[in-house]
Amino acid sequence: xxxxxxxxxxxxxxxxxxxxxxxxxxxxxxxxxxxxxxxxxxxxxxxxxxxxxxxxxxxxxxxxxxxxxxxxxxxxxxxxxxxxxxxxxxxxxxxxxxxxxxxxxxxxxxxxxxxxxxxxxxxxxxxxxxxxxxxxxxxxxxxxxxxxxxxxxxx
Amino acid sequence: xxxxxxxxxxxxxxxxxxxxxxxxxxxxxxxxxxxxxxxxxxxxxxxxxxxxxxxxxxxxxxxxxxxxxxxxxxxxxxxxxxxxxxxxxxxxxxxxxxxxxxxxxxxxxxxxxxxxxxxxxxxxxxxxxxxxxxxxxxxxxxxxxxxxxxxxxxxxxxxxxxxxxxxxxxxxxxxxxxxxxxxxxxxxxxxxxxxxxxxxxxxxxxxxxxxxxxxxxxxxxxxxxxxxxxxxxxxxxxxxxxxxxxxxxxxxxxxxxxxxxxxxxxxxxxxxxxxxxxxxxxxxxxxxxxxxxxxxxxxxxxxxxxxxxxxxxxxxxxxxxxxxxxxxxxxxxxxxxxxxxxxxxxxxxxxxxxxxxxxxxxxxxxxxxxxxxxxxxxxxxxxxxxxxxxxxxxxxxxxxxxxxxxxxxxxxxxxxxxxxxxxxxxxxxxxxxxxxxxxxxxxxxxxxxxxxxxxxxxxxxxxxxxxxxxxxxxxxxxxxxxxxxxxxxxxxxxxxxxxxxxxxxxxxxxxxxxxxxxxxxxxxxxxxxxxxxxxxxxxxxxxxxxxxxxxxxxxxxxxxxxxxxxxxx
Numbered sequence: 262x263x264x265x266x267x268x269x270x271x272x273x274x275x276x277x278x279x280x281x282x283x284x285x286x287x288x289x290x291x292x293x294x295x296x297x298x299x300x301x302x303x304x305x306x307x308x309x310x311x312x313x314x315x316x317x318x319x320x321x322x323x324x325x326x327x328x329x330x331x332x333x334x335x336x337x338x339x340x341x342x343x344x345x346x347x348x349x350x351x352x353x354x355x356x357x358x359x360x361x362x363x364x365x366x367x368x369x370x371x372x373x374x375x376x377x378x379x380x381x382x383x384x385x386x387x388x389x390x391x392x393x394x395x396x397x398x399x400x401x402x403x404x405x406x407x408x409x410x411x412x413x414x415x416x
Numbered sequence: 417x418x419x420x421x422x423x424x425x426x427x428x429x430x431x432x433x434x435x436x437x438x439x440x441x442x443x444x445x446x447x448x449x450x451x452x453x454x455x456x457x458x459x460x461x462x463x464x465x466x467x468x469x470x471x472x473x474x475x476x477x478x479x480x481x482x483x484x485x486x487x488x489x490x491x492x493x494x495x496x497x498x499x500x501x502x503x504x505x506x507x508x509x510x511x512x513x514x515x516x517x518x519x520x521x522x523x524x525x526x527x528x529x530x531x532x533x534x535x536x537x538x539x540x541x542x543x544x545x546x547x548x549x550x551x552x553x554x555x556x557x558x559x560x561x562x563x564x565x566x567x568x569x570x571x572x573x574x575x576x577x578x579x580x581x582x583x584x585x586x587x588x589x590x591x592x593x594x595x596x597x598x599x600x601x602x603x604x605x606x607x608x609x610x611x612x613x614x615x616x617x618x619x620x621x622x623x624x625x626x627x628x629x630x631x632x633x634x635x636x637x638x639x640x641x642x643x644x645x646x647x648x649x650x651x652x653x654x655x656x657x658x659x660x661x662x663x664x665x666x667x668x669x670x671x672x673x674x675x676x677x678x679x680x681x682x683x684x685x686x687x688x689x690x691x692x693x694x695x696x697x698x699x700x701x702x703x704x705x706x707x708x709x710x711x712x713x714x715x716x717x718x719x720x721x722x723x724x725x726x727x728x729x730x731x732x733x734x735x736x737x738x739x740x741x742x743x744x745x746x747x748x749x750x751x752x753x754x755x756x757x758x759x760x761x762x763x764x765x766x767x768x769x770x771x772x773x774x775x776x777x778x779x780x781x782x783x784x785x786x787x788x789x790x791x792x793x794x795x796x797x798x799x800x801x802x803x804x805x806x807x808x809x810x811x812x813x814x815x816x817x818x819x820x821x822x823x824x825x826x827x828x829x830x831x832x833x834x835x836x837x838x839x840x841x842x843x844x845x846x847x848x849x850x851x852x853x854x855x856x857x858x859x860x861x862x863x864x865x866x867x868x869x870x871x872x873x874x875x876x877x878x879x880x881x882x883x884x885x886x887x888x889x890x891x892x893x894x895x896x897x898x899x900x901x902x903x904x905x906x907x908x909x910x911x912x913x914x915x916x917x918x919x920x921x922x923x924x925x926x927x928x929x930x931x932x933x934x935x936x937x938x939x940x941x942x943x944x945x946x947x948x949x950x951x952x953x954x955x956x957x958x959x960x961x962x963x964x965x966x967x968x969x970x971x972x973x974x975x976x977x978x979x980x981x982x983x984x985x
Contacts, residue, residue, distance in 0.1 A: 273460045273478050304481025305632050307525055311618050360585075364529075367577060367584040368614050387460050 262317045265298040265372075266406055269305075269323040269358070276331070276382030276395045280322040283378075283402045291407060309361035310368075318374035320409050321358055322402060325379030332394035334402055336409075337377040378405050436924060436963055439777075440940060440954060447943045447954070452924045452936040453775065453782030461768055464914040469495045469906050470639045470880065472914065476902065477633055479916060480964060484632045485518045485624060486895040487902070487916070493713075494902040495639045497737050498889025499882070502711040504875035507641035509865035510654075512707045512717075513662075514627050514634065515893065516858045520669050521620035522896040523798070523851040524677055527844065528613035531959040534952065535684050536606040537596040538586040541574045544600035553605045556679040556823075559671075561612060562605070570608040590952045595944075598687050606684070609676050616672040619665040626662050627654075641877035646869055659866050666862060670855040681848035682820055685841045686827025695840030695957040697939030698793045699726035701800035702922065704734055704742070704901070706894040707857060713737060717857055719808045720801065720894060722789060726838050731807035737890055746901065746917060748785040751929035759929060760788060763903035764888050766915035782926040786934060787917050795935040796898025796922040797961060799837060799846035805853070806834060816852040820845055840939070843960040882909035895919055897962050920964045936961060 266287065268280030281301040288299055302312060313319050327335065342359050358377060365371035380402055383392040391399075441449040460479060464472055473491035477484040489511055496503060546567035553562035577584050583591075590596070598606070621631055627644065628634025636643045647653035685692075701723040705716035714736055721733035722745075734742045747760035756769040775781045786793070794800075805813025817834065824832040824845070837846055885908065892901040898919035905913040925934030936958060943953045 271478060271481065273463055273475065300630070301633065302481075303478060303484065303632050306482050307529055308482060308621065308632060310614065311621055314618070363587075364585045364614070367573070368611055387463065389463055 263296055263298075263315065264410060265300070265312065265316045265319045266293075266410070267312065267319060267321050268301045269303075269321055271304050272301075272389060273387060275384045275386050275388045276380075276391055277324050277385045278389070278391060279324050279380045279382065279395055279399070279402070282391055282396070282399055283322045283406065286399050286403045287406065291403065293410070297410060309358065310364050310370075313361060313365060313372055313375075314370040316372045319372045319376075320406055321375070321377045322406060323358070323377060323379055324382040324385065325377075327379070327381050329381050330394075331381050331383035331392065332398045333381040334398055334405060335379045335381075336405065337379055339375040342375060342377055376409055378402055378409070436958075437775075438936065438940070438954065438958060440951070442945045442948055445945055447940045447945060450933070450937045450940040451777060451781060451926070452784075452934055453926060454784040454924060461914045461916060464911050467911050468909070469498075469882070469904060469911055472904070472911060473637055473639075476916065479918075481632065482522070483518075483895060483897070483964065485514055485628065485634050486893060486900060488634055488637050489515060490891045490893045490895075490900050490902040490916070491904075492637050492639045493737065493891025493893065494889045494904045495880070495891070495906070496889070497891055498887045498904060498906055499639075499880055501640055501878055501880055502713075503641040503878055504873075505711055506644075506646060506865065506868060506873060507876050508708050508711065508713070509861055509868065510627055510636070510642045510644055510876075512861045513858070513865065514624055515706065516854050516861060517620045517623035517627075517666070517669075519854050519896045520673060520851060520858065521617045521624070523847050523854075524613050524617040524620070524669075524673070526847065526896070526962050527677060527681065528610045528617075530962070531844070531956075532606055532610065532684075533586060533589040534956045534959055535596070535688060536589075536598060536603050537591055537593075538574060538583065538589060538603065538607060539578065539591045540596075540598070540600045540603040541571055541607055542578060542600075544571060544604035546571055546604065549601035549604040549608075552601050553608075556683060557675040559675040559679075562608075567604055567608055570611065571604055573611075574604075574607060590950050593950055593952050594946045595952050598684070602683060602687065606680065609680055612672070612676065616669055616676075620669045623662050623665050623669075626658060626665075638877060640880045641875075644876060646874040646876060648869065654869070656866075656870075659862070659869070663859075663862055663866075666858045670858060673851050673855040678816075678820060678848045678852050679823065681844055682823040683827055685824045685832075685845055688841060689828040689830055689832075691841040691956065692832070692836040692839045694943050694953075695843070695939045695960060696726075696838040697937070697941070698795045698933070698935040699838050700724050700789065700792050700794045701726070701803050702789050702794040702796050702899050703801040703804045704892040704894050704899050705736060706892075707861065717860070718801065718853075718894060719804050719810050719813075720899070721804050721808070722794070723800070723803055723807060724792070728803060728807040728834075731804065733804075733808060737892055742892075743890060745790045746787065747791070748787050748915075748917065748921075749928040750785050752780055752926040753782050753785045754780050755785065760791070763890075763901070763915040763917055764905050764913060766903070766913065768915075782924075784921050784924050784926060786925040786928040787922050788928060791930075793925060793928065793932050793934055793938075794922055796919050797843065797847075798850040798896075798898070799843045800898060801894055802846040802849050802853075803834075803837065812853045812856055813849070816849045817846075820849050820852075840943075840957045840960045843962075847962070882906065884908055886912065897964055898922060918964075923961045924963060936963075 268284035272278035477488040550564040704720035707717035
């Protein structure tokens with residue numbers, strides 16, 4: 262099963278860089294099979310469908326707007342992504358994962374299986390550092406991503 | 417205020433980077449005042465201070481998630497300019513191919529996936545006759561994927577979407593709006609090509625990935641050249657196999673641009689000829705030359721320069737990054753922007769110190785500074801570039817402009833002239849012309865690279881060396897959204913100042929200290945507004961510039977009460 266792990270977010274905008282940070286962590290620490298793509302996509306906006314086409318499952322890591330405290334991690338299913346677009350609207354990356362799924366559901370080529378590991382940010386102001394509480398969540402987010410990858414063997 | 421006056425605010429038009437807000441006052445069904453502003457401070461240039469100039473491009477390509485390559489290349493060009501460092505010709509060609517492939521991809525996406533819905537009514541597709549749509553499409557070009565069977569399949573797909581009660585990717589359109597004028601069959605052709613465009617833009621993006629190592633963040637750039645190993649004997653390097661797979665991808669994109677995108681834009685323009693009379697605004701045009709043809713970047717394939725007041729006879733060419741005319745002319749004014757300094761500053765002296773006030777229509781109202789060329793507001797983008805090409809007699813620009821105008825004339829049954837390009841539709845037409853020109857240059861630069869490699873030249877990199885003391889450089893690039901320039905000051909090998917003057921800053925510029933409006937603001941004046949709650953016409957004009965920011969429309973009544981808020985994607 263062709264799997265992709267994508268970090269979404271801008272590394273120049275504080276905790277918005279959580280997705281790319283988890284990708285860096287996985288690249289340095291995780292043992293992944295050759296058929297698993299791991300990539301920091303930045304804020305690909307309308308180009309997002311290009312990176313989803315041809316994959317059976319895609320695991321996204323992104324900052325999400327939620328009422329929970331900063332550093333909180335939450336898993337969103339494909340249905341939840343479709344129902345409530347969880348992307349932060351104040352951050353510099355709109356079209357959401359939801360928009361990309363809508364385009365691919367119409368055009369064809371959408372991955373069957375999509376999950377989003379969301380992390381609540383503390384600050385998305387300019388700067389290249391993650392806040393301590395979000396930086397501290399990186400290993401746990403990575404472990405959650407690896408659990409999702411492992412599920413493909415059970416599927 | 418008289419009773420017919422309304423103010424409309426557009427706050428989060430496209431949805432790429434940052435946020436754009438547009439406030440409009442409508443009187444007697446027309447826009448009579450407009451303000452363009454950005455609602456988000458980024459200040460990310462400050463992240464670069466003190467860093468190694470050789471690494472700046474790694475950070476600048478994060479400025480925008482969509483124009484990554486654009487900011488990477490402007491950055492290395494700026495540092496090379498400061499060092500007077502030429503780069504090997506292979507490196508020029510490889511960078512040129514990345515720039516072209518990115519632009520082909522970006523222009524196709526802009527038309528089909530960002531702005532076509534301003535002109536195309538998807539719900540009308542259900543009334544279309546697929547056989548008739550096919551014969552109209554086949555009368556426009558030889559594209560093989562215009563059969564009645566193809567059109568019928570797309571119509572069924574749209575019917576499925578409408579029957580499901582959700583319009584999927586088209587949910588944000590203004591269906592049934594009185595300003596929608598395309599016949600059902602042309603709407604069907606547009607949706608069929610929307611789907612095909614999704615496939616073809618991806619091929620262009622694959623070319624960027626093949627040369628750049630990966631996308632969206634390319635890995636192959638360096639101050640001094642590129643990092644693509646060239647070796648015809650090695651499977652791991654840039655060899656003939658790779659060059660020919662790239663050529664196969666480019667050929668597909670070239671065919672799509674010339675046989676689908678250009679005819680589609682001409683057809684849409686032909687059905688909306690009145691939109692050649694709205695949206696001109698600022699008719700000073702700025703573009704810079706691009707696609708260098710020699711190691712020191714003194715000769716270019718695409719011309720650039722400044723055109724004052726839309727007068728092509730006054731075209732002043734810019735000869736290159738070293739041209740003193742260009743180096744001295746650019747300033748940024750913060751009189752109406754939320755920064756401390758007010759008066760115009762040259763980018764090498766530029767400051768990025770925020771000073772936020774509320775949104776004040778006569779005071780500061782934007783996070784975007786007002787860039788000026790010789791003190792004047794200037795419009796940037798494909799129209800500026802095409803007009804520079806037309807004014808300078810560039811053969812490819814002239815050929816494709818004349819071809820597009822004659823196609824539009826045939827469909828609209830009015831004589832389309834170059835003067836009509838100063839308009840909302842002119843910007844769409846010019847973008848299609850530029851894409852067609854780039855499609856021919858894609859093949860040319862592929863051939864130049866291939867011939868040079870086959871000849872035995874594998875040089876890709878010249879080592880940069882930083883002198884003691886202070887040096888200044890500028891790197892420019894005619895990006896998909898227009899003139900981009902990165903201005904760097906380097907002191908003892910470290911970055912002392914860095915300013916990026918980006919295309920959307922030129923076009924979304926607020927007023928300056930003389931009170932002169934920027935291109936968006938000026939272009940909106942006089943636009944008709946059929947329905948203040950659904951200001952489709954505003955979107956047409958703003959989208960025609962291809963803004964790199966998200967925007968929404970708020971409509972206000974004369975008492976300042978919000979009548980409607982429309983999120984514009």
